[in-house]
Amino acid sequence: GAGVSQSPSNKVTEKGKDVELRCDPISGHTALYWYRQSLGQGLEFLIYFQGNSAPDKSGLPSDRFSAERTGGSVSTLTIQRTQQEDSAVYLCASARQGLGYEQYFGPGTRLTVT
Amino acid sequence: SQQGEEDPQALSIQEGENATMNCSYKTSINNLQWYRQNSGRGLVHLILIRSNEREKHSGRLRVTLDTSKKSSSLLITASRAADTASYFCATDTGTGTASKLTFGTGTRLQVTL
Numbered sequence A: 001g002a003g004v005s006q007s008p009s010n011k012v013t014e015k016g017k018d019v020e021l022r023c024d025p026i027s028g029h030t031a032l033y034w035y036r037q038s039l040g041q042g043l044e045f046l047i048y049f050q051g052n053s054a055p056d057k058s059g060l061p062s063d064r065f066s067a068e069r070t071g072g073s074v075s076t077l078t079i080q081r082t083q084q085e086d087s088a089v090y091l092c093a094s095a096r097q098g099l100g101y102e103q104y105f106g107p108g109t110r111l112t113v114t
Numbered sequence B: 001s002q003q004g005e006e007d008p009q010a011l012s013i014q015e016g017e018n019a020t021m022n023c024s025y026k027t028s029i030n031n032l033q034w035y036r037q038n039s040g041r042g043l044v045h046l047i048l049i050r051s052n053e054r055e056k057h058s059g060r061l062r063v064t065l066d067t068s069k070k071s072s073s074l075l076i077t078a079s080r081a082a083d084t085a086s087y088f089c090a091t092d093t094g095t096g097t098a099s100k101l102t103f104g105t106g107t108r109l110q111v112t113l
Helices: none
Strands: A003-008 A010-013 A019-024 A031-037 A044-049 A053-056 A065-069 A075-079 A088-095 A107-114 B005-007 B010-014 B019-024 B031-038 B041-049 B053-059 B061-066 B071-076 B085-092 B100-102 B107-112
Touching: A003 A088, A010 A019, A019 A107, A019 B019, A031 A075, A044 A065, A044 A075, A044 B100, A053 A088, A065 B100, A075 A088, A088 B041, B010 B019, B019 B107, B031 B071, B041 B053, B041 B061, B041 B071, B071 B085
Parallel strands: A010 A107, B010 B107
Antiparallel strands: A003 A019, A019 A075, A031 A044, A031 A088, A044 A053, A065 A075, A088 A107, B005 B019, B019 B071, B031 B041, B031 B085, B053 B061, B061 B071, B085 B100, B085 B107
C-alpha cells in the first residue's frame, strides 16, 4: 500500500513568513510523529499525535511551532514568523497504536528560510 | 536532547567486510530500534530489540542489547556497497499507547568496492 507522504518536498521562504507542512500517514496508523533533522544531524522529536490529540508536545522548540491532526489522518505542522534557524528537513512518521511498533517515515520536507 | 550516541561517527570498510556500530543511551527503555537513512530512500526501519532480549538477527544484521550497560551494537556482516548509508539507533521510552523514539546522532557507513 501507499507509504507516508509529505508535501511540499521543498519549501523556500523568507524570514518572517509562515509556512505549513503537510503529512499523510499510512491508512489505519493512529500514531503520527513529527521530527526535525538539521544538516548532518540526528532526528529531533517535535510532537506526536494519538488519533487527533497530541499527548506530547514537549519537543516543539518555541510557540511559533504548532501542529494539528484532523480526522485521525492528515496532519499539518505550522511554523509562524520563520527564522533562519528553522531551516531543516521536517520528517513525518506514522505507526500502529501501541508500544513497540516501528515507525514508517515520509520523504520529508526540506525547509530553507532565507 | 539526544539520548542515543552512536560510535563511531563514521566508518569506512571494503565490500565483504563486517561493520560494527555501537549505541549508548542514558535512561530505561522499552525497546531499541535501528534505522538506516540514505539520500535516495529516506529513513527505513531495520530491526527492533525489546528490553528483555539480548540478541536478535535479521538477515545479515545482528543486534545486541545490554541493558546493564545501556548499550547496543549493530553488526552488518558481508557488507555490500548498497549498505552505504547513515545508521541511527532510537530508544523507545514511550508510555501508555504509543512509542516515543529518541534518535542518536548516527554512524555514517561507507562501503567501497
